[in-house]
Every structure is written in structure tokens, then in C-alpha cells.
Amino acid sequence: MTEKKLLMGNEAIALGAIEAGVQVVTGYPGTPSTEALETVVRYADRCGIYTEWSSNEKVALETAVGAAYSGAKALVTMKQVGLNVASDPLMSLSYIGVKGALVLLVADDPGPHSSQTEQDTRVFGHFANIPVLDPANPQEAYELTKLAFELSHEFEVPVILRTTTRVSHSCEDVELAVAEPAPVEASCEGFVKDRRWTIFPRLTTERHPWLENVQVQLSERFSELPYNSVSGSGKIGIIASGVSALYVKEAVKGFEGLFTLFRVGTVHPFPEQAALSFLKGVEKLIVVEELDPYLEEQALQLIGKAHLPVDVYGKKNGFFPVGGEYNVDIVIDGINKVLSKLGEPSRLSHASPAVLREELPPLPVRAPTLCAGCMHRTVFYAFKQAAKQLKKDSQVETIFSGDIGCYTLGNAFPLNMVETCLCMGAGMSIAGGLSRTNSEVKQVAFIGDSTFFHSGIPAVINAVYNGADVTLAVLDNRTTAMTGHQPHPGIGVTVLGNPSKAIDIAGVIRSCGIGSVRTVETVNLEGCIEAAKEAMEFKGPSAIVFKGNCVGITKSGIKLTIDTESCTGCGFCIKQLGCPAIFLPPGEEKPFILDSCNGCGLCAQICPSESISEDGVKK
Amino acid sequence: MKYDILIAGVGGQGVVLASRMLALAAMKAGFRVSTAETIGMSQREGSVSSHIRIGDEISGSLIPAGQADLLIGLEPAETVRNLPFLKKGGKILSNSHAIAPASKPPGSPEYAPEALLAFLKALIPDMLCLDFTRLAEEAGTYRAANVAMLGAAAGAGMLPFSKETILSVLETEIPEKHRAVNRAAFEGAIEKIKPGTLIGNRR
Numbered sequence A: 001m002t003e004k005k006l007l008m009g010n011e012a013i014a015l016g017a018i019e020a021g022v023q024v025v026t027g028y029p030g031t032p033s034t035e036a037l038e039t040v041v042r043y044a045d046r047c048g049i050y051t052e053w054s055s056n057e058k059v060a061l062e063t064a065v066g067a068a069y070s071g072a073k074a075l076v077t078m079k080q081v082g083l084n085v086a087s088d089p090l091m092s093l094s095y096i097g098v099k100g101a102l103v104l105l106v107a108d109d110p111g112p113h114s115s116q117t118e119q120d121t122r123v124f125g126h127f128a129n130i131p132v133l134d135p136a137n138p139q140e141a142y143e144l145t146k147l148a149f150e151l152s153h154e155f156e157v158p159v160i161l162r163t164t165t166r167v168s169h170s171c172e173d174v175e176l177a178v179a180e181p182a183p184v185e186a187s188c189e190g191f192v193k194d195r196r197w198t199i200f201p202r203l204t205t206e207r208h209p210w211l212e213n214v215q216v217q218l219s220e221r222f223s224e225l226p227y228n229s230v231s232g233s234g235k236i237g238i239i240a241s242g243v244s245a246l247y248v249k250e251a252v253k254g255f256e257g258l259f260t261l262f263r264v265g266t267v268h269p270f271p272e273q274a275a276l277s278f279l280k281g282v283e284k285l286i287v288v289e290e291l292d293p294y295l296e297e298q299a300l301q302l303i304g305k306a307h308l309p310v311d312v313y314g315k316k317n318g319f320f321p322v323g324g325e326y327n328v329d330i331v332i333d334g335i336n337k338v339l340s341k342l343g344e345p346s347r348l349s350h351a352s353p354a355v356l357r358e359e360l361p362p363l364p365v366r367a368p369t370l371c372a373g374c375m376h377r378t379v380f381y382a383f384k385q386a387a388k389q390l391k392k393d394s395q396v397e398t399i400f401s402g403d404i405g406c407y408t409l410g411n412a413f414p415l416n417m418v419e420t421c422l423c424m425g426a427g428m429s430i431a432g433g434l435s436r437t438n439s440e441v442k443q444v445a446f447i448g449d450s451t452f453f454h455s456g457i458p459a460v461i462n463a464v465y466n467g468a469d470v471t472l473a474v475l476d477n478r479t480t481a482m483t484g485h486q487p488h489p490g491i492g493v494t495v496l497g498n499p500s501k502a503i504d505i506a507g508v509i510r511s512c513g514i515g516s517v518r519t520v521e522t523v524n525l526e527g528c529i530e531a532a533k534e535a536m537e538f539k540g541p542s543a544i545v546f547k548g549n550c551v552g553i554t555k556s557g558i559k560l561t562i563d564t565e566s567c568t569g570c571g572f573c574i575k576q577l578g579c580p581a582i583f584l585p586p587g588e589e590k591p592f593i594l595d596s597c598n599g600c601g602l603c604a605q606i607c608p609s610e611s612i613s614e615d616g617v618k619k
Numbered sequence B: 001m002k003y004d005i006l007i008a009g010v011g012g013q014g015v016v017l018a019s020r021m022l023a024l025a026a027m028k029a030g031f032r033v034s035t036a037e038t039i040g041m042s043q044r045e046g047s048v049s050s051h052i053r054i055g056d057e058i059s060g061s062l063i064p065a066g067q068a069d070l071l072i073g074l075e076p077a078e079t080v081r082n083l084p085f086l087k088k089g090g091k092i093l094s095n096s097h098a099i100a101p102a103s104k105p106p107g108s109p110e111y112a113p114e115a116l117l118a119f120l121k122a123l124i125p126d127m128l129c130l131d132f133t134r135l136a137e138e139a140g141t142y143r144a145a146n147v148a149m150l151g152a153a154a155g156a157g158m159l160p161f162s163k164e165t166i167l168s169v170l171e172t173e174i175p176e177k178h179r180a181v182n183r184a185a186f187e188g189a190i191e192k193i194k195p196g197t198l199i200g201n202r203r
């Protein structure tokens, strides 16, 4: 019996995986992929599925690989940037293959909305010789997840299910084949020893032809699938995949006689046969796709190979934007550009808005900021003071290297405390590099607790081994905050909430050989400034683990107020901290504290006239 | 049938919950639905919006510019920010309760909510505007402003389904302990917008 449920793309993927019989699910949180694993967790006990947040994507993939080598069905989830971390095992895995089934959910982020890059996983699949499915909406995400498991099992290869933000984070009425996830039939024959699992040059040489042959077979299979479909009847062809295909459908509504749309759901290996029969029916080709010109390159190649007289209009000749997220309006503009180039009279028209963007009055900027009461603010402020002191006492400047997490927001006004940020775990190593080339400057690197376990540890080891004069500040708020508060190896709790051994960050750092390691609570600003000074004065690598709470999970219950009598209106609290709970109404002199105060007490510790205090306990 | 709704607000105002309730109500009423929302960085005091597309056909989840039939703004500046999504002749329901930006980076324009509300009113004379935050506060908690606004939208006949449909979704979506206040906010808003008693930028 089928059932319709309102599901987010990521939830649909999780339910599809469970229906496909997934037994092991691993991942590292990363927007927009995170909810897929979190949804599986809701059914893990009932369905007998093993789930874990792994310490990073490489570890997640390798764990899933072990399960798949044993004949189990495994899913591993990450975002596009996480795929880079997992790419080392992945590139070898494509040669080795799997036995049960292994599906990688990789969520791309055109825009980007919350990512460091706009990289395109379709191209990664091409690079790694791994099939890629590209759903357009939650319904397709659900169906293609099941297909991914089937294909992986049948062809013994890992399969990538690639989504984008508008698929992962869209909600839709999804028609499910089974109303409620049933317990998974655990069939897994166990690991069978065989030389095929050990990669060696000789094995690679043997496997390479097999791998290439699989691509051909898959391309043929894909050509027959309904996820690659043709609609419309015009002489102008349009090829699109993922959510872009839906934008095209909406853009050309009413002009179906002018265009023929080829929607590609299985993007790699390219379904050549299906594409060829589509291309033979059109005279011109428009390619509509977010991120890289992947389909465009495939189409150009095929057109050349088959000597077809078809002109191609896409990113490469400037008809569509090369980067950024697409929408119906961008697609309309692009298609219109092509039409006018072709001397076609018909124009697709935009809807007429009540107001144009240019007509809007000036609006306040709402830049994302650290939450009211976030412990990171205290640490940044402490280092700012310590660095100021250092500058005053000995004219030494400081460079602050950041990392990926909520604390990247330390770069925002008025803290301005992040001067470099590259990728997960890079803060400390970059600071190491900076120390070699800026010998007179003090180096401080910030990293979060989850990121420390993800890829921070090797940088610590490197700093010790090579004697980099760097101060590491670990911002330990006991969670992976940015992606929605997932546990990690330092918490002592697994993804299911079961107790586990908590790994002590200071202990790890000490065991790596860092000479000066201190742990400080962030409730005490003075203590934080003292610790920062001491660590910065230490010769050689030093570290401080700052312990505090993320107010996203732990509220203090305390609320501070400003005493209007003694407040001088100096504005110090506003100008120094950027706390969203301290508010100065326009035109007024004295600030007040909003309900959103979480009682960290930082403002009370810096107010020169001691006007801020705790005023009873919040209910 | 096609009905596109855009809900806009500031992180923490409950934009996502409101959009989920609308989507579920649309499904209950027998429509197809898709939503797109901002998740992640923007939640930390940033602008948040959710697109809800109701209708018979599957389209991308983002509403094209100038196509929203209804704009629900939980905050005046966010209502204005999202105006380009509203179609000519589209409807607006806006909260008059302003939320100042958390930080004011140098060069960012002063926030003058009164001026923005006046701009809105001049542009769309029959928009529905009220201090829904205060209304919700009177019902028990300012946090229920989002649900109060759904009540207002339903009561004013701005939605393609009945207020009973959305009320039944409220029963399943709001945790038991918050249900009574939310219901009170919902019904309080319907009371307030009874024909003849409402309209205008009353605060």
C-alpha cells in the first residue's frame, strides 16, 4: 500500500535507503546532507541498522566499505566538500568495487548557501569512474536511492546519489511504496578473504579494463531508464538535469511546440543512446545546468563523435551563468538569449512582480552572527585583549587563523577575528606556514571540538614535530554546532544517544607533545585573557582548550539586565561584542538587553561602569 | 490550480514550522505541495524565508520572482525584502513588530520600521498588518506569532484551504505542552481580523 508523506529530500533518501535494505549508515554532518543520516537514526533500532557519525568523511567511507566488502548494504552521507576528504579511498575503491552495495549521498550546494565551494559532484563521479544519479526533487530522490542500491549491488560498484540544496532541503508530498519502514532483512554473508580486496599495481592493471567496461554497460542500461525522458516536440532541444530540469519545465510552459526537453536523471556515465536519439531530432541544443558544464561537455562530445549538425548553447559560449544557483528567472533569461541569437520571435516572459528589486527602500543588513551567549565570543574577545596587550608591551602583532564551524563567524563585525579560513582542520597548519614567513608575528589558530577530531590532530602533530611556534585555541562547546548539534568523539555519546568513551582533547594534545596545554572555562573572561596571554608568550607550540556551552543545546537560564541609572551610555558593550541580545534603539543613548539573552555574562564583565548584572532567573 | 506562498522572517521566528504547517494543510486539502527553505548559517539572526508551492503540477520548489500569490512577513523589513517575489495584485500579511538587526556593520542602512510599513501600505493599500507578536504574547507567548499569522491568513480567506484544515495540522505538529497557547494565538488572530475590525498599520 502506498502512502503520501510530506518529506524533505534528505528524509526521502533515508526512507528509500531503508526500503532498499540498508544495514550500515555512516557519515559526517555537512549542510545540506545532514538530515539523511539523522532520519535513518530515527528508525535504526526498529530496523536493526547500524549508524554512526564518523570522525570525518574518509573514515565514514572506509567504515561503510568494510561493511560492503562483507556483503552488506551501506550508505555514507556527506556534503560536496566532504567528498574531497573521502576522495583518497574513493579513487581506489572504484577499481576494487564492492560486494553488497555501497551508496554515497553527496549533497552539492549551488549558491553556495553554506559551503566553501560550488564544486560539482557529477564531475567528480566522471573523474572517479563512479556512476552518478541526479534527482530533481524529493520524490525522485527517494526512487533513485533505491535504484542506486540496486545498481551498486548488480554492478559491484559504489554509486553516488548526488543532490543539490533544493533537492535535499525541499519538502514535498512523496509517494512511498511502504507506509512504514519495516525491519531490514539482514542478509550479509560476511567477509570472504580474496585477493580482490587488496589493491596492488597488478590488481589495478587487471581491474582497469573491467572498470571501463562497467561504464559502457551502465551507459547502455541508463539509456533505457525512465529517469532519462524526452518531452515536447520542438526543433530546439534543451538538456537539463536535477532541479534545473524543473526550472526549464516551468520556464518553457506553453512553448512545448518550440522545444524538446531531455531530462537526464542518471548523469554519469552519460546515457549516450538515449541522448543520441534525442539529439537526432533537434537542430539546436540548449544546455541548462547549475555548477559545472558537465552535460554540455558530454553533449558536445557526443555531437562531435556522431557528426551531428547541432549547435550548442550553454555556459561555454556565455549564454548561461557559470556559477551560482539557478532559478526559473535565470533559465528564462538564458533561453531568451539563445532565442534572440537564433532570430526567433517568441520570447519567454517573466512574471510581473508587484515591486522591482530596484524600487525597494534601503533595508537593514542581517549578517549571520554568533548566538547571544555563545562561548566563542568570549574566547575571541579574550584573544583580542591578549593580542592588544602583547602589541602594547612588545610591539608584536598577531595573526588569527580560523577554521570551519560556527566560529568562522568570528570574522564578523565587530570581532573581526578570523584572518584565514580554508577548509576543515587547516587553521593550525596554515598558522604553521604563516609562522615560517612572518617570524616576528604571533600566530593563533582557532578550531572547534568536532573539527579537531575531523582533521585537526595531524596538524597538531605536525606543529610539534616541526616546532611551529603556534598557539592553538580549541573552542570546545561539546557539539558540532553549525550543522545542527551532532555528537562527536569528545562527547561520550553516540548518534543513538548511547554512552561511549569520551576522548579528552587536552589529553590528545598533550600526548602529541605540546609543551603548554591548559583547560579554561569560558564563563570567566579574566581567566581566558590570562590563559591566552600565557599561551601566546610560550615559546613553541602551545594550546588552550576552552570549555563552554553551545546555547543551541544548553541554556543557562540566566538573564542579564542593564541598570539605566548607572549606565553611562558609553556604548562599549555594543561596540565591542556584537551580541545580538544587546540592543540600542535608534536615537536612544542607553542600550537594553533583549529576551534572547542567554546569560553568558560577558557584557557584565566588560562594562566599565558595572551596570550589567543578573536579574533573577529566567523561567 | 496553483498557489504560491512565501513566508519570510528572521532566524528563530518559526518560519520553517509555519511553512511546514501550510504544506501539511495543503496536502490534507488534496493538493500537491513543495517547499524550499533556508537552513544553516542564515538561522543565526539572519533573514530566513520559505517558499511554499501548492498546486497540481510539480515544479521546482523556488517561487519565481513576481509569482507569489501571498507574502507572509513575520517582520516588516523581511516583508519588504521579499516583495519582488509577490505578483501584481498579490496579497500581503505582515507583522508590524520589528526585529532590529543583531549587529550593525559600518555602512549598513539604519532600520526604520515605520518608514518601511508606510512604504508597504502606500504600495498595497489593503494589506493586512498588525502587531502579531504582541497578539501572541497576549495569548501566552510571543513565540506563537507565526501561528497567529497563520490564523490571520486563514481567517481572512487568504489560503486555498479552510482554517479547520490548518487547525487540525496544528494539533499534530505542535507539541502538547505548547498547543493551548498556539491555539489561542491562532484563534485570537482570527477574532482580530474579522471583517471591518482590521486593516491598516495599527500597532
Ligand code: SF4
Pocket (backbone or CB within 6 Å): A369, A370, A371, A373, A374, A375, A376, A406, A407, A477, A481, A482, A549, A550, A551, A552, B044
Ligand atoms: S549554535 Fe552554539 S556554537 Fe553556534 S553560534 Fe550559537 S551558541 Fe555559538
Ligand code: SF4
Pocket (backbone or CB within 6 Å): A562, A566, A567, A568, A569, A570, A571, A572, A573, A574, A590, A591, A606, A607, A608, A609, A610, A611, A612
Ligand atoms: S558598557 Fe555598560 S555603561 Fe556602557 S553602554 Fe553598555 S551597559 Fe551602559
